Amino acid sequence: MGAYINFDLLDTAMLCGIDIKRNTLFAEEVEARCPYCCDRRYRMYLSRLTNMFYCHNCGSGGNAVTLYADFNPRGLRLNNYESFKALLNEPSVKRYDLPQITEKPEPPIRALEERSEIYSEFLGLLRLEKEHLANLLKRGLDSAKIEGNMYKSFPTDKAERQWICDILSSRFDLHGMPGFYRADRRWKAVGQKSGILIPVRNKDGLIQGLQIRFDTPPVKQVTNAFGDKTEKKDGRFRWFSTAGRGFPDGTGITSYIHVTGDVTSDTLYLTEGGLKADVASHLSGGRLFIGLTGVQNVRYLKEVVTSLHPKRIVECVDMDIRTNPQVQKAQSKIQAICTPLCEEYKRFFWPADQKGVDDYLLFRKLKKEHEKKIKEENKNV
Ligand SMILES: [Zn+2]
Known part of the structure; x- marks a missing residue:
């Protein structure tokens, strides 16, 4: 058996x-600001136990070699082999010679077509609870759209979840499928909290991955500057993903971009969040809308925009976060990526009482309906 460094x-x-x-710094799990998504809340965890990192904001994960490949102090873009060679010459980085068996490499993520097929089958086994349907209707979707988009409720009952995983794994090999992992020789789905599963699709409607919108934002235990433990709300949306050693045979996911609407349109609207885009x-x-899973998650932006080749791009980031300097930085980055790919790039503004572009459109629709009703009532008088 070989050893590796x-x-x-x-x-x-x-x-x-x-x-x-x-x-x-001296905890088993060291918290850091993720350089992949510029997260401000220190949601990247560097594990001293596994020597791996994982970001709970954008889903980026890896080890010393991948981190150094992307963020080495010389600012070079290295591949993993180059990074490995360069790290050999870094005296400040400790090395361990480990027998190969200690680390089983994460299985590579499955091809898009396979992922889409397996996730579709998974969603097909789930239901949409009444309160989730009500939530989606309230946002302005109709039942046909809700059914077509295949939003489903994440099953919170343990036995039911296992039963669904048993059926799914009897039909498909779940290696390389983010969100699933293996324990006691059975495949399981990550998570227990209730929420809505939202398919994140590409321009051909294939499901790239799933996001969960939790009914109540998960709470994280944090230690403040005085050493007191307090609770902090975490984001409402999370990828259905199983990166890292906590999930045997699990697979992580990267920040895919959701595409929805008329893909032949020459105007593309850009917002944050798959559900919001829908x-x-x-x-x-x-x-035609695209939804980034976080304003900073632009990894696939160039590729997605290029494939849609719009003439105009209209950025519609939430009004309430536009004063945030991190968001402004992200907006500039989005603009820098998009501008060379279109003829016209602009930002869309609306009254700040409506947070998201979806809220604004819903407000406008309801207002129009209300005005129409009043007019008709006046006619009948
Ligand atoms: Zn991140």
């Missing part, structure tokens, strides 16, 4: 200048 993740992170939360597209009569 493992580089210390924390040493590497320090060398790369990753912003680490000081009071977690709602906004529906309320605007099927306009």
